[in-house]
Amino acid sequence: MKKLKNWDYKNWLSSNEYIFKLTHFLKKQINFTKEMNILDIGCGRGKIISVLSKKYQMVNLPLGIDIVKHKDIEKKIRFIKINALNYLSKTKEKFDIILFKQSIHFFKLVEIKKILKLSKRNLTPKGKVIILALHPKQNHWPLFKVFKSKLMKSLKKDEKILNLIKFNFKKYKINYFTFKVKTTRDLYLQMIENRFNSCLLNLSLKEIKTGIEEIKRRYKKKLIFSDKLICISYKNT
Ligand SMILES: C[S@@+](CC[C@H](N)C(=O)[O-])C[C@H]1O[C@@H](n2cnc3c(N)ncnc32)[C@H](O)[C@@H]1O
Structure with missing residues (x-):
């Protein structure tokens, strides 16, 4: 699969408001301290852990890993x-939090099984794994036909992933994060x-162009919709 490079490029997903609300949401589930060691899997530019690192003046810079290295990676993290x-099977480092924010669906089901096992192994005794994924049933993004059919297929796979995670964790908590997007x-x-x-990665240029015309026809100039995530958290002890 082609690599995802523009996920949060100048949009709501990297906005200060979004990151602020997300870190606030995480705070309800995690008792952040300055001594904490955080691993963010599929961290992108590392904005979330960078904000956490600054906010809680973390002694250990949070570690972000990703298969894409952006030019503008945040400074207050290790990357x-x-x-x-590969990382999880080799590392000896232990983490208080292992975060997957909209990254778990990039893996195959067999890989996810291994990833969950390794994540548990790399937790400190009171550590937590936090997994955030698009809500599989309540997606409100403006869509065009081909995008919708690909997304629905992907969300079906996500449902299998969520079931696999629940089965693997046995004890877990579920919460929801909803962000009201206001954009043009x-x-x-x-x-x-x-x-x-x-x-969208594998769509042809023609499909993208047709999709853009479809969105222009179907949606107004100002867009308001909610971006809803499901959050599954697992605690070691
Ligand atoms: C949808 S983006 C989410 C980025 C970030 N967590 C956020 O929410 O802003 C998914 C990220 O997972 C990364 N990713 C995909 N496969 C990966 C893998 N096998 N190992 C590490 N990162 C991966 C992608 O490169 C991408 O940056």
Whole structure:
């Protein structure tokens, strides 16, 4: 699969408001301290852990890993360009939090089984694994036909992933994070042109162009919709 490079490029997913609300949401589940060691798997530019690192003046810079190395990676983190499975099977480092924010679906089901096992192994005694994924049933992103059918297929796979995670964790908590997106149609169309979502990566240029025209016809110039995530958290003890 082609690599995802423009996921949060100048859109709501990297906005200060989004990151602020997300870190606030995480705070309800995690008692952050400055001594904490955090691993963010599929961290992208590392914005979330960078904000946490600054906010809680973390002594250990959080570690972000990703298969893509962006030029503008945040400063207050450690970053390694590596496949998560390789990293987790080799590292001896222990983490208080292992975060997967919208990254778990990039792995095959057999890989996820291994990743969950290794994540548990690499937790400190009171550590937590936090997994955030698009809500499989309540997605409100503006969509065009081909995008919708690819996304629905991907969300079906996500349901299997969520069941696998629940089965593997046995004891877990579920919460939801909802962000009200207010953006313009033009900005959203740029996101589509930039292939911000993995379902857009393999579409042809013609499919993208037709999709853009479809969005122009079907949606108003100002877009308001909710971006809803499901969050599964597992605690070691
Ligand atoms: C949808 S983005 C989410 C980025 C970030 N967590 C966020 O929410 O802003 C998914 C990220 O997972 C990364 N990724 C995909 N496969 C990966 C792998 N095998 N190992 C590490 N990172 C991976 C992608 O490169 C991408 O940056």
